[in-house]
Amino acid sequence: MTLLEELKQRGLIYQTTHEEELAARLRSQLTVYAGFDPTADSLHVGHLLPIITLRRFYEAGHRVIALIGGGTALIGDPSGKNEERQLLTQEVILNNAEKIKAQLSRLLGAEKDPQRILILNNYDWLSKQSLIDFLRQVGKYFKVNEMIKKDSVKQRLESEQGISFLEFSYQLFQAYDFYYLKKEYDCVLQIGGSDQWGNITGGMDLIAKKALEADSGLKDDQAFGLTMPLILDSEGKKIGKTSEGEVVWLEADKMLPYDFYQYWIRVNDDDVLRFLKYFTFKPLQEIEALAKEVAERPEKRAAQQALAGEVTEFVHGRAALQRIQRISRALFYGDVSELDEGDFQELARHIPSAEMSIGEGMRILDFLKECGFIPSKQMARNLIKSRAIRLNGKVVDDIDYQVTENDLLFGRFIMVRKGKKDHFLVLAPR
Secondary structure: OOHHHHHHHOOOOOEEOOHHHHHHHOOOOOEEEEEEOOOOOOOEHHHHHHHHHHHHHHHOOOEEEEEEOOOHHHOOOOOOOOOOOOOOOHHHHHHHHHHHHHHHHHHHOHHHOOOOEEEEEOHHHHOOOOHHHHHHHOHHHOOHHHHOOOHHHHHHHOOOOOOOHHHHOHHHHHHHHHHHHHHHHOEEEEEEEHHHHHHHHHHHHHHHHHOOOOOOOOOOOOOEEEEEOOOEOOOOOEOOEOOOOOEOEOOOOOOOHHHHHHHHHOOOHHHHHHHHHHHOOOOHHHHHHHHHHHHHOHHHOHHHHHHHHHHHHHHHOHHHHHHHHHHHHHHHHOOOOOOOHHHHHHHOOOOOEEEOOOOOOEEHHHHHHHOOOOOOHHHHHHHHHOOOEEEOOEEOOOOOOEEOHHHOEOOOEEEEEEOOOEEEEEEOOO
């Protein structure tokens, strides 16, 4: 199966230009790029598909460029936006760009193969352009009557707010990026979301026109575009936010790896197989086997576990995934024997907890009330008699049980569980 055929079977192609020519060009190594605007200090799930698609091209033997839009972010892409973007300062954008560069380098593995994985910033060349030179070299090739037909512009022109000249000019700068990368790196393919089609074809048009110039620096006018579909869930909602409306960030400091993992675990059965094709490198045959598992035993959520496991490992690494899986098993089965000290410290960020001194020991009824887990001693008494209370995974059925420092795991932690789902972590002061 060729790369293009696999992308099709995974549902990753929305539009392509010159498909037969592109298929032929993919038989030998080419250079492909995708852009990422640093409008925040971290990428999010909405960026994950182009990142993974770049990895697919790399694994197929091609050279990939992740282009950070440090220059274009100063202008603002109107694509998919109903109103003008808030302008960020140059300092903020460049700081964001540095953080995103580190993220992209890690996710794509740039340090392992710097010859075939490049992380660039268009600020490096756009900031050196003078306005007059840019308009003479680029602006002369863009007809306003064609520019206003672009979907991103047309929608804003029809709105009350309209579109500023700043954002209207964005397509010129993105087109110039494609031309620049073609000239300097022989990049012949740009990929992006379906909302980027107009910007991509604008870059192709510029390359074709610049190639006619004797001093263009281009050896030919070969250029292609490929867009991926907008990812919606089965309810028609754009993915990338939790049910609480929180953005699903790719940076651990902005979204804990455990919460990131749980986001994928909660994916609906109607979406999970499609997402496995989009966001994982699992062979299609394995995904078909998981489809059968979902149909026959949906309660096992095997497909969700496969999806959450692979995406979390890709974004946060194997060690983080293993810690998450240990914590998940501990919460589900109540067995804390697998957890290490770091796991308990991580666990304290996910379940209710309290710091409390055990002293020389205290009766279990007092312990449960004073830590704040059970509101009254009478309720604690009833729960203990019904064998509904566990300390560190073990049932406590004696109301006179004494909680002592011997119950502290790693000298600091006691995991309390009520019934099957309610957990509480007591931490002794350091």
